[in-house]
Amino acid sequence: MLDRVLFFPVTPFDAEGAVDLDMFAAHLAQGLAAGPGGVFVACGTGEFHALEPGEYEALIRRAVEVTAGAVPVYAGTGGALPLAKQFSRAAQAAGADGLLMLPPYLVASPPRGLVAYTRELAAAADLPIIVYSRGNAVFDPDSAAEVARIPNVTGFKDGRGDLDLLGRIVLAVRGALNGSDKPFQFFNGMPTAEVTVPAYKGIGVHLYSSAVFCFAPDVSLAFYKAAECGDHALIERFLSDFFHPLVELRNKVPGYAVSLVKAAVRLRGLDVGGVRPPLVDPSPEHVAELERVLAAGLALTSEVAAV
Template sequence: MLEGLQFFPVTPFTPAGTINPEVFAEHVRTGLDDGAGGVFVACGTGEFHALSLDEYVQLVHIAVEVTNGRVPVFAGTGGPLPMAQQFARAALVAGADGLLLLPPYLVQAPPAGLVAYTEAVASATELPLIVYHRGAARFDVESAVAVARLPQVVGLKDGFGDLELLSRIVLGIRSALEGTGKPFLFFNGLPTAEATVPAYRGIGVELYSSAVFCFAPEISMAFHQAVTKGDRAFAERLQQEFFHPLVALRDRVPGYAVSLVKAGVRRRGLDVGGVRAPLVDPSPEHLEALQRLTDNGLAICAGKAAR
């Protein structure tokens, strides 16, 4: 199962707009060396919505090859049901260890429909499945328990931030699975998750994905160590001086949860290119703001390490 920080690599594109396999391999390799506890390829930060099946297979294969069993590799799937099933089967062939099920495309489905959607994707592959509770995939307690009981569903990742609902879902699933021996994972999947990690830990959700890890692993790891060891003062300083301002910058333009991260990776020296439409790359003004925030966060971490 998964532990530690979860790494969601970006998808590098060449100037011609094609996948850059060498840069992607380096991106994954660097993330492993920096301490990633799991690799989630071709998910939200990896622009799953903009990938062809061939590109997806290439990315999953590279991640599996580079990782070489050091940590689990999960691949994204989702969208229209036939597409989600096709990508799920392809991930199995490419060697992935599991799947993150992203929301179905466009429609707002009732909870019972989400259960049926999850069942249909799970039936297409042998891989374990983590369900993403966000966007058009809003589960209630009953439907969350129903999908948790499916043999292949091993986790739920929350991207809504409704802690009252999530608390009821967590307790409902734990109660339903009690005595079964089935392990089940809960994730904080909000963009810039570090801004809410202490709140999530308060209801027993300790795993989280870190988009910042893509471009500033020093900051992500320092924060993770602080919350794990109970260094509240340092964790709150990073929240106040880096993560919360980053959230404010991220919220200025739709899609910046991906394109700011990708820009951050470029600014740290890895040429991953820009984002694909309909996302847009950050403006020069926002790039400068990102650089200032990153420099400040790195300085805070360096000062902490020097003491």
């Protein structure tokens, strides 16, 4: 079972736009030194949408090598069903421990279609799967309970933020699995998830993915500690000084949830390159604003550590 903060590394590109595996290994090593609970490669922050299967498999192989069994390695999969199956098999061949099922390509899918998609993907590789409710992949309580019964579906990640619906999904899944000994976990998968951690905890969802861990694991872990200890005053300071300003900046341009993270990794000293189209890199003025937000988060973290 997964625990602690989950690390979703970026995918570095070199000056020619090719995947930079050596920089990826350096990025992973820095993150692993901070102590995440798992590594999720080639997912949203890792620009899964922009990778071809060979690049994807090479990234997962390198992640498996670098982590050396220290934490589980999960890989993103999704898109058109035949390609999703190809990605899933490549992840298994590369040594991944599990899969995060990203939404199917473009189409708005009814819940029963998502169940069928999940069943076919679950049969394509012998790996645990976390399904992701986000964008055009919208599960309801009945479909979530149905996919939870699939033997190798072991988690449900929510990236929609509809807490009323998620609360009903949690209850439906727990009811469907009642009496079984199947391990199953729920995840907060909202962009900049720390902003919604208190609300998600209220309905029993404690795990979350942290994009901030990519570039400021010290800030991410300090917030995690405050959340685990129930230090509400410190949580509010982190939210007001760092996370809310970061979200305001993120919301200025579509795709900044990824490209701002890469820019922040560069600000911290690793040249991971820019993003692939159709995403765009932050403007100089937005990078300057990001630098100010990051400095505030680091200053607060240093203050807390000194107490």
